Amino acid sequence: MGLTGIQIFKLLPKTNCKECGQPTCLAFAMQLAAGKAELSKCPYVSDEAKAQLSEASAPPIRGVVIGTGDNAVKVGEELVMYRHEKTFINPTAIAVAITDAMDDAEVDAKINNLNTVTFERVGLTLEPNLLAVVNASGDAGKFEALVKKAMGATEKGLILCSDNLDALEAGAKAAKGRKALLYAATADNADKVATIAAANEASVVAKGASIEEVSNFTKTIADAGVKEIVLDTGARSIKQVFYDNTMVRRAALKSKNREVGYPTINLVFEMTDDPYKEAMYAAIAIAKYGGIVVMSDVDKERMLPLLVQRLNIYTDPQRPMVVDQGIYPINNPGPDSPVIITTNFALTYFIVSAEVEASRVPTWLLIMDVEGMSVLTAWSAGKFVADAMAPFVVKSGITDKVNHKKIIIPGYVAQLSGEFQEELGDEWEVIIGTREASDLPAFLKEYK
Ligand code: SF4
Secondary structure (H helix, E strand, O other), X not given: OOOOHHHHHHHOOOOOOOOOOOOOHHHHHHHHHOOXXXXXXXXXXXXXXXXXXXXXXOOOOOOEEEOOHHHOEEEOOOOOXXXXXXXXXXXXXXXXXXXXXXXXXXXXXXXXXXXXXOEEEOOEEEOOOEEEEEOOOOOHHHHHHXXXXXXXXXXXXEEEEOOOHHHHHHHHHHOOOOOOEEEEEOOOOHHHHHHHHHHOOOEEEEEOOOHHHHHOXXXXXXXXXXXXXXXXXXXXXXHHHHHHHHHXXXXXXXXXXXXXXXXXXXXXXXXXXXXXXXXXXXXXXHHOOOOEEEEOOOOHHHHHHHHHHHHHHOOOOOOOOEOOOEEEEEOOOOOOOOEEEEEOEHHHHHHHHHHHHHHOOOEEEEEEOOOOOOHHHHHHOOOOOHHHHHHHHHHOOHHHOOOOOEEEEOHHHHHHHHHHHHHHOOOOEEEXXXXXXXXXXXXXXXXX
């Protein structure tokens, strides 16, 4: 269990210098106790106090990094039960399982999906993350060979799964340097698996038949030097996954129970043979606190909805996704090209720019900062209105780029065209564009 705010306060310098961003040392101590601040924010904590406080200031759910370099994935370190309280931080990692009982063609097809299934959305790359290599044959040699093959076939992080300690050790040695996750330590072999993991720079899954069972030996693993632990509570029905994930999150955050303060892994591929049911199970696990979800395949048909769902859940609801205010040239526009104005909400920008690009009509896109609101929201909030838009257009520099003074506004705000025209003056012409971005290509092709 962590320290209380008062216990932490006693170890702080008590100078109330405010450098940590809090008004007093006591306020900072309370933030630390709640897992909402980092000890490193106070530059004056003594080394002795640091040692005592490191446990208290560790996140209530420890972060676990799997993989290296650009392909490293971090799960855990969540601070809230509900995303409207703050935000969810590290998105659920999606893994695909291959086994040493599959033929080469099947293994190659699944790895190929892992490497190539990727989507661009609102300027972000969405893709599955991890490869779970499963020792279904029970043969250590076969498992080691598959791990070596996987190492050469993908740069993504690896989860190495075997009940056979010799096989697990052989796989861990082969994957040393890739920060693999070893699946799994049980109550009977936790010390041995932890020793293998520590020697090979790997993290460990603690697997049991219930939350209580795994909570009894996570300390054994941590004491052996492996601090990065993932929990498999044995849930193999979606109802149990929902329940266990929720209870683990609650126990870690609300009760500050360090023994279960780790991310979870949900093996949805073991729960059904129906690919669509599996996708639904994965969706529920992503929505309800799953740290890692392991699937039978990461085909693009199932990945697109799951990755978009994950993006939505792990996007900070209090911070809109925005693009910078400015002039965006699309399709190499020139001085005669049309000028479209819209807002800096990322989704608006990417949808409009994609449609303009698809039209192949050279166009200037003028993006106005309205704090990341969509067109109608910004209009109703008084931010995308004539007396704010006109000075922006004049100062934007667009008149240096074009030899005309025509500007196209979104059809949804047609009602502001008169006032906008008045604000801009007679030399400008305000043109009402389309309501839907999807109608822009046809509109632009006919635009003169
Ligand atoms: S920076 Fe440290 S000493 Fe200064 S107010 Fe914060 S906790 Fe206190």
